[in-house]
Amino acid sequence: MQTSFRGYNKLSAALRFVLIYLTSFPLLLYGVPLSVTTPNLPRSPGFLQSLICFSVIIITIAGGLFGLGISLHSLMFLCLLWVGLNAFSLGYGYTHIRELMTSALTRAMPAIYIFILIGMVIASFMHSGTIATLIYYGLTLLSPSLFLAVGLLLCALMSVATGTSWGTVGTLGVVFMGIGSAMNIPLPLVAGMIVCGATFGDKMSPISDTTNLAAMSAGTNLYRHIYAMLFTTTPAFILTFFIFLVVGLNYGEQNINLTDVTSIQTALTQHYSLMPLVTLLPLILLAVLSIRKVPAEVTMSCSIMLAVLIAMVYQGENPISVLNALWDNTPESTGIASLDALLGRGGISSMSWTLLLALMAIALGGILHGAGFLTVLLAGIIRRVQRTATLIVTTILSGFLGNIAMGEAYISIILSCQLFKPQYKQQNLEPAILSRSVEEGATMTAGLIPWTTAGAFYTATLGVDVLDFAPYAFFNYLNAVISVAIAALGIGLLKPRTKPAIT
Numbered sequence: 001m002q003t004s005f006r007g008y009n010k011l012s013a014a015l016r017f018v019l020i021y022l023t024s025f026p027l028l029l030y031g032v033p034l035s036v037t038t039p040n041l042p043r044s045p046g047f048l049q050s051l052i053c054f055s056v057i058i059i060t061i062a063g064g065l066f067g068l069g070i071s072l073h074s075l076m077f078l079c080l081l082w083v084g085l086n087a088f089s090l091g092y093g094y095t096h097i098r099e100l101m102t103s104a105l106t107r108a109m110p111a112i113y114i115f116i117l118i119g120m121v122i123a124s125f126m127h128s129g130t131i132a133t134l135i136y137y138g139l140t141l142l143s144p145s146l147f148l149a150v151g152l153l154l155c156a157l158m159s160v161a162t163g164t165s166w167g168t169v170g171t172l173g174v175v176f177m178g179i180g181s182a183m184n185i186p187l188p189l190v191a192g193m194i195v196c197g198a199t200f201g202d203k204m205s206p207i208s209d210t211t212n213l214a215a216m217s218a219g220t221n222l223y224r225h226i227y228a229m230l231f232t233t234t235p236a237f238i239l240t241f242f243i244f245l246v247v248g249l250n251y252g253e254q255n256i257n258l259t260d261v262t263s264i265q266t267a268l269t270q271h272y273s274l275m276p277l278v279t280l281l282p283l284i285l286l287a288v289l290s291i292r293k294v295p296a297e298v299t300m301s302c303s304i305m306l307a308v309l310i311a312m313v314y315q316g317e318n319p320i321s322v323l324n325a326l327w328d329n330t331p332e333s334t335g336i337a338s339l340d341a342l343l344g345r346g347g348i349s350s351m352s353w354t355l356l357l358a359l360m361a362i363a364l365g366g367i368l369h370g371a372g373f374l375t376v377l378l379a380g381i382i383r384r385v386q387r388t389a390t391l392i393v394t395t396i397l398s399g400f401l402g403n404i405a406m407g408e409a410y411i412s413i414i415l416s417c418q419l420f421k422p423q424y425k426q427q428n429l430e431p432a433i434l435s436r437s438v439e440e441g442a443t444m445t446a447g448l449i450p451w452t453t454a455g456a457f458y459t460a461t462l463g464v465d466v467l468d469f470a471p472y473a474f475f476n477y478l479n480a481v482i483s484v485a486i487a488a489l490g491i492g493l494l495k496p497r498t499k500p501a502i503t
Contacts, residue, residue, distance in 0.1 A: 042091035042371070043266045050377040053086045054368075061411065066451060076360040076411075083364060087371040097367060104366025105359060108216050110297075115355045116348055117300040118207045121286075122162060123329040123346030124307035127322050129272040129279040129315055131343065134161055134266045135171070137276065139261045144183060148190070148248035151176050152241055159201020161283060163208040165447070165454070167345055168198040169461050175264060177462055187249050191464040192472025195447050196240055199476055203443050204233060206290055207300070209351070210409060210443045215360055217365075217417035218435035222296050225495075228432035231492030232440065232483040239482075240475040267334035271343075278314050282307035324344020361411050365418040374419050388427055389488040390435045395420050396480050409454065413438050430494040439502040440483050444476045 045053070064070040064078075078369045087097050125131050134157060142150055159168040173194040180190035202208050206222060216224035268274065282303045289299040304326070311322045314366075331344030368374045395416060402412030416438045424434040447454040450466040459466055470476075484491050 004345055013333060015322070025311070039338050040088075041098070042241060044372050045090055046378050047376055049086065049089075049386060050373045053373050054377055056082055057364075072411075073357055073360060076357065076364065080130075080360065080367075083367045083371075083373070086373070087367050092371060094185065097351055099447075100370035101363035101366045103370070104362050107219060108358075108362050110216075112216075112355065112359075113297050114212050114216075114222065114300070114467050115209070115358070117297060117304070118163060118209065118212065119346055119348040119351040120304050120326045121207050121300050121307075121346070122350070123325045124311065124322075125161070125282060126329060126332075126343050127311035127315065127317055127325055128307035129274060129310070130282050130307060131158075131161060131235055132268045132272045133274045133276055133279040134158060134283075135339075136265050136274050139175075140264060142179070142261065144251065145249055146186070146245070147176075147179065147183065147191050148244040149241055150379040151190075152193050152244050155194055155197025156200040157236070159198045159208075160205045161201070161212075162345070163201065163205040164345070165195075165198035165202035166457055167341075168201065169194055169458055170341060173198065173340055173462055175261065177464075180263070183251060183308060187462075188464050188468040189247070189472050191462045191469035192460065192474070193244055194270060195243075195469060195473045196475035199444060199447060199473075200233070200237055203439055204229060206286075206296065210413060210439065214413050214417070214439045214443070215432075215434040216358075217362070217414045218421065218438065219417075220431035220435050223290065223293055224430070224432045225435045228430070228436045228492070228494055229439065231486060232436065232479055236475055236479040236482045237305065239478055243474050264336060264339060267336050267339060270331060271334050273315060275314075278310060281310065327466075357410055361414040367413055368415075369392045369421075370500055377419075388429065388490075388493060389484055391420070391423060392433075392487045393484050395434065395437040396441035396483065399438050399443075400445045403442055403446050403449050403452055409442045409452070412442040416442060430496055432494055437483065440480045444479050448473060448476055 060079055060082070061072070061075050064075040065072055084097050088094075092100075103467075139154070151172075155168050155172055158172055159165055162168065169373070173191075176194055177187060177190055178186060195255050202210055203212060204226060206226060211221060211225065215222045218225070220228075243393075285306055286299060286303040288294075291301060308322055308326075325347060327347050328349040329344050329347040331340040334340055334343070398416045398419060399409075399412050401412045402416060403409055417434060420434055420438075421431070424431065446452050447458050448466060448470045449455050450459070455466045458469075462469070
């Protein structure tokens with residue numbers, strides 16, 4: 001027994017030595033005296049430590065994702081360990097570091113509920129025929145002279161209804177590329193139109209993951225976030241529509257090949273009963289309740305149940321299959337691969353990748369913000385940002401550079417919100433202005449960078465290089481220009497609403 005006890009002591013001592021060595025690395029790096037115990041009062045990080053800490057995060061994500069092909073979630077785990085060690089070097093104990101992560105996740109819980117509901121909304125809309133109806137009747141509006149303008153509207157409508165730019169590009173986008181080719185319209189121009197319409201919904205839809213992620217990260221209400229974006233997104237989209245309308249008139253004499261359109265419409269009518277007065281009811285209910293500012297969780301739940309009821313009663317689907325689809329939807333069997341993939345989207349499980357990544361990034365942001373790394377890093381820049389328009393320009397550029405460095409809009413959105421949240425509060429601006437500016441820097445530019453996941457997907461799906469269609473993605477960069485312009489004019493800058501004093 002005594003020998004066993006001594007062996008245990010040796011093993012325990014060895015483990016302690018390894019632990020002390022690992023945790024002492026940041027201390028040695030920044031010249032902090034070594035101590036096994038952490039001080040009671042954590043100190044603030046220096047600028048050099050903050051810069052190194054943040055730079056290692058960017059290098060880890062960018063290098064690991066693009067250079068080594070490592071999973072983004074695994075890279076986030078490594079970043080969490082790195083930031084945790086840096087926080088430990090400042091005197092934060094394990095319990096305190098965990099509290100920093102937990103507090104950030106607690107603030108994000110309302111949006112996490114919405115993330116779960118988004119997957120069910122999409123799946124239920126697929127089975128009720130809501131999405132199929134939009135595709136079928138939307139395609140009948142095509143005409144040669146209005147191809148680009150109407151295509152923009154259809155892509156925007158589809159992306160708003162589904163909350164996904166990828167699904168829109170992978171279905172309507174593929175069809176429009178084929179039609180544009182038959183009409184001898186330059187394919188980069190057609191691809192630019194598709195990306196503009198698809199990005200609109202990815203930014204404005206209440207069931208879009210990036211829309212909810214931006215609102216959650218900035219700490220604002222989902223509908224308040226969408227309302228704030230109307231000030232910049234609406235004029236940018238209208239201007240884009242007229243640009244494509246004028247440009248498209250030059251190709252009005254071309255003959256349109258309706259083979260692809262007819263094949264999709266035939267497949268839809270064989271698979272669904274498409275009565276708009278019935279199948280569009282879930283979407284109408286979602287819009288009405290949203291306009292009446294009913295809480296998003298209640299709005300989505302009511303729309304889900306109505307769509308499930310329509311799928312069972314009107315579409316005649318098996319109740320068990322419909323309910324299982326709320327967890328994990330499966331591709332349909334219309335005979336058109338791209339259409340089957342779209343109609344098989346949705347379900348809670350489909351949101352797991354984004355949700356888990358968001359949880360890890362929010363926890364990372366909680367440590368970076370709570371331990372003061374971000375505050376120290378931006379202190380010099382923030383002190384020089386006095387005008388609101390300059391702050392918005394800086395925020396938009398931060399989102400864009402984040403996409404370039406990390407290749408993903410999700411992390412760029414979360415980190416930009418963490419970086420600039422204190423400054424927006426200091427300038428007495430609503431968090432919705434922060435979330436709007438972050439989306440205009442991150443969401444709008446994600447598809448215009450060749451090495452982002454969005455840019456790579458668009459290129460592979462549409463067959464046009466990013467650098468070729470980017471000049472025609474007018475909406476994606478006009479939105480940022482208009483955002484800065486109206487900020488300089490003092491328009492659309494929402495201020496925190498204060499309750500009147502009780503006398």
